[in-house]
Amino acid sequence: MNRYRSDIDGLRAIAILPVVLFHTGFSSFSGGYVGVDVFFVISGFLITSSLNNDFRAQTYSIAAFYERRIRRIMPALFAMLLLTFLVGALMLLPLDMVDLGTSMWGACLFVSNLTFWSLSGDYFGLPSERQPLLHTWSLAVEEQFYIFFPVLLAILHRFMRDRSITKLLAVLFVLSLALSIYASVRSPVANFYLLPTRAWELLAGSLVASGLRGPTSRRIAEIEGAFALFLLIVPIFAYGPNTPFPGISAVPPVLGAALIIHSGLGDSMSSAGRLLAHPLLRFVGLISYSLYLWHWPIIVYTRYGLLDVNLAQKFAIVAASVGAATLSWRYVERPFRRTGAVMGRQTLFIITSSVLAVLSIAGFLVARHGWEGRFPVAVVRAADKSTFQGPHRECGLAYDRKRTVETLCVLGAPGVKPNFVVIGDSHGDAAAPAVFDAARAVGQAGYQITATGYRPLLGFEKVGEQSKYRYLNRLTVHVLDGHPEINSIIIPIYWRQAVTIDGYLSSDGRRVASSSSVELGLRTLIMRYPKRRFLLIASSANSPLFGANAATRARLFHYHNFAPTVPIQNFRAMEASYRGVLDRLGNLPNVQVASYASKLCDARACYGLINGNLAYTDDNHLSYYASRLLIPTYKQFLMRAAQKKAGGQRTSKVDSESR
Incomplete structure (x- = not known):
């Protein structure tokens, strides 16, 4: 031709x-x-x-x-x-x-x-x-x-x-x-x-x-x-x-x-x-x-x-x-x-x-x-998100490092037997340092099972990451089954991505709607351990204007009034994609729900800067500063879970003696 x-x-x-x-x-x-x-x-x-x-x-x-x-x-x-x-x-x-x-x-x-x-x-x-x-x-x-x-x-x-x-x-x-x-x-x-x-x-x-x-x-x-x-x-x-x-x-x-x-x-x-x-x-x-x-x-x-x-x-x-x-x-x-x-x-x-x-x-x-x-050294450091991530970041990547029950990080109060576990994706990794700071303050310690893109959805695997999910789901079950002293599980995940972007397969290989997979997978985990307390953490808004990179560019290109925000109606529209799932799980008797939005948003907007400090390391991950805003919630949750466990043990002992 x-x-x-x-x-x-x-x-x-x-x-x-x-x-x-x-x-x-x-x-x-x-x-x-x-x-x-x-x-x-x-x-x-x-x-x-x-x-x-x-x-x-x-x-x-x-x-x-x-x-x-x-x-x-x-x-x-x-x-x-x-x-x-x-x-x-x-x-x-x-x-x-x-x-x-x-x-x-x-x-x-x-x-x-x-x-x-x-x-x-x-x-x-x-x-x-x-x-x-x-x-x-x-x-x-x-x-x-x-x-x-x-x-x-x-x-x-x-x-x-x-x-x-x-x-x-x-x-x-x-x-x-x-x-x-x-x-x-x-x-x-x-x-x-x-x-x-x-x-x-x-x-x-x-x-x-x-x-x-x-x-x-x-x-x-x-x-x-x-x-x-x-x-x-x-x-x-x-x-x-x-x-x-x-x-x-x-x-x-x-x-x-x-x-x-x-x-x-x-x-x-x-x-x-x-x-x-x-x-x-x-x-x-x-x-x-x-x-x-x-x-x-x-x-x-x-x-x-x-x-x-x-x-x-x-x-x-x-x-x-x-x-x-x-x-x-x-x-x-x-x-x-x-x-x-x-x-x-x-x-x-x-x-x-x-x-x-x-x-x-x-x-x-x-x-x-x-x-x-x-660039000056200060600019290089300010542009690096790791500058704002906080301690213990080496405890993530549980799949890449092939963590086992024996090699999982144990953080919190030193010399204390772990009684809780943090499980989640990279948002869990971002929240974990604040969780362990709270644990240290109340004399507790816990395990960390976090990996990019991982949510503990029992019975489901993420499309393209089936091996990762099989490995980490198995690890999660082994930790919880093998350690009855664990009384609480904290799950911070990137909800918007989990229910709208990622895809999942059921155990028989069928592709299932993302929101259904997340709800059913978490519900299966929660119902498997009805005597443990679960805290589900919802993340706040995300924006390409959030984080260290954008803030440093604002300095370099002379945006003196840089104050990135997401209008609250935009955040609510995004939140609507997963709010129903979160509410239904939150109605289960052993589940509590908390959200970083309560600390990073008001009636007008969600903010990328809080009191002049970066709230995010990048467009969606919390900074160490922002993650610490929920420390009172973490402390309260951990103490209540421990008290409930202790109360249950005392009741069991009295019942045994009366028999």
């Missing part, structure tokens, strides 16, 4: 515009991320078409293929990486510069998807406002595909006919899609970032390019084009951060993109194709690669410097992104794209290798220490 497809340039526009608007923060485009999947389909189609033409003309050359890829991808990418690094050197705090160095190294070697996957978060959970190269994960997926696919296709063309090749590609498509559907339940983070679960999207384009005939009539082309636009547009507005993705949810946009491309294979262009071929959409499509490269660093650095952006500034970000993309396309992309236009093949490879090496080394060196010498 050699003819120019103006509708495909328009399809690129349909792909990039929702991505940019979603990333910029226009909430109506909550599913704008599906544009990346549309790009994958387009890439698979164009690359396969180009390779098939080479094979049929017997002009295939792996060197020529990679030369085209280098001319297409590298110049604009290098320009973006270099400028992102220079701006980062001026703006980014050391820990953020470490992240930039790591991700720059990953971007240069096209392993960004592996880099961000290894952070054990997710695309929506990462501190994305401080990751200017987060978007390069999709480029890494494409380039990894391009490493293997041309070689595979060359081998297949040597030994198989076109129809057999198409059938084999269809098999690979089905296998990858099936793996993606399976991983969307079992390992959603890997599913999002890794090539094996994304390959089917590129292969969808490859299948259209590998022997599929165009529509046999104008009417079929019209129906196909209209249905394709429906499949493309609806997810952009209907999907959101909580939509399991990719997997089944990715089928509509992928199918829509494939149908648009297929509808244009016939002799006449459909109405959808003519719409996409509009000059304005075609222009946006032409600059779409540069727009994808530049929009995200512009968003990140704008938010980094301004801390937050209003509606006018969002529009300014979009305009600046389009302007930067236009310049990049005109003066970087186009001059390098034509073979021989700027330099010969050998020179191109040498320069590309050299730039890759320099940028990789720079990224590696920066990742070592974040170039701390750019």
Whole structure:
């Protein structure tokens, strides 16, 4: 296929515009991320078409293929990486510069998807406002595909006919899609970032390019084009951060993109194709690669410097992104794209290798220490959340350190047998120092079982962290079953994330609604130990303006009246997602509920600063100062639980003697 497809340039526009608007923060485009999947389909189609033409003309050359890829991808990418690094050197705090160095190294070697996957978060959970190269994960997926696919296709063309090749590609498509559907339940983070679960999207384009005939009539082309636009547009507005993705949810946009491309294979262009071929959409499509490269660093650095952006500034970000993309396309992309236009093949490879090496080394060196010498020591310390976390943080990570009953931390009053346990996720880790301070004051000691993302939900496992949940649930039961002297359990967890973001599997492998899983799992734990007292701790608000990093940026960029807040109505709306679960559990006879919101919020707002002190270490974790605000509650709870236990023992003794 050699003819120019103006509708495909328009399809690129349909792909990039929702991505940019979603990333910029226009909430109506909550599913704008599906544009990346549309790009994958387009890439698979164009690359396969180009390779098939080479094979049929017997002009295939792996060197020529990679030369085209280098001319297409590298110049604009290098320009973006270099400028992102220079701006980062001026703006980014050391820990953020470490992240930039790591991700720059990953971007240069096209392993960004592996880099961000290894952070054990997710695309929506990462501190994305401080990751200017987060978007390069999709480029890494494409380039990894391009490493293997041309070689595979060359081998297949040597030994198989076109129809057999198409059938084999269809098999690979089905296998990858099936793996993606399976991983969307079992390992959603890997599913999002890794090539094996994304390959089917590129292969969808490859299948259209590998022997599929165009529509046999104008009417079929019209129906196909209209249905394709429906499949493309609806997810952009209907999907959101909580939509399991990719997997089944990715089928509509992928199918829509494939149908648009297929509808244009016939002799006449459909109405959808003519719409996409509009000059304005075609222009946006032409600059779409540069727009994808530049929009995200512009968003990140704008938010980094301004801390937050209003509606006018969002529009300014979009305009600046389009302007930067236009310049990049005109003066970087186009001059390098034509073979021989700027330099010969050998020179191109040498320069590309050299730039890759320099940028990789720079990224590696920066990742070592974040170039701390750019700032005074006091600034470096103030920006580090560990400065505000308090003591005993080494007692977390119960799963990573494979804690056992014998190796769990025992904290509180020295020389006292533990009679309580703190169990929870990283919010439990943040609250634990204050709990043990309270225990020390009342002469008690306890165990700590905390790990990032862990909630003691008996009978349930978190999607993607099944092994962690099995291990820690087993440890929790062993501690409570094996130590009858334990009379109280304190459970501080990140409730909003637990019931709205994370997914869970029941013991028989079924996916269960998050709120139901949290309620049933905690209820099972509580009912298993009816004679123990439970204290459930609800967290307060969260905001990207909270924490050490934001406060330090406010100082650096001279925001003298920095006083971050979350309007109380926003917090109440967030709290509503878990309040019902918490209230129902709180009605159980051996359960008490407490909330940090009672100390960090009033009738107007929730506050990121209390009496001039940081209430949070980052956007959602409490500082040591704030965690201590509930010490009176912890002391009262621990003393009552101990008195109840002692009273029960005395009653049992009297009953025994009377018998």
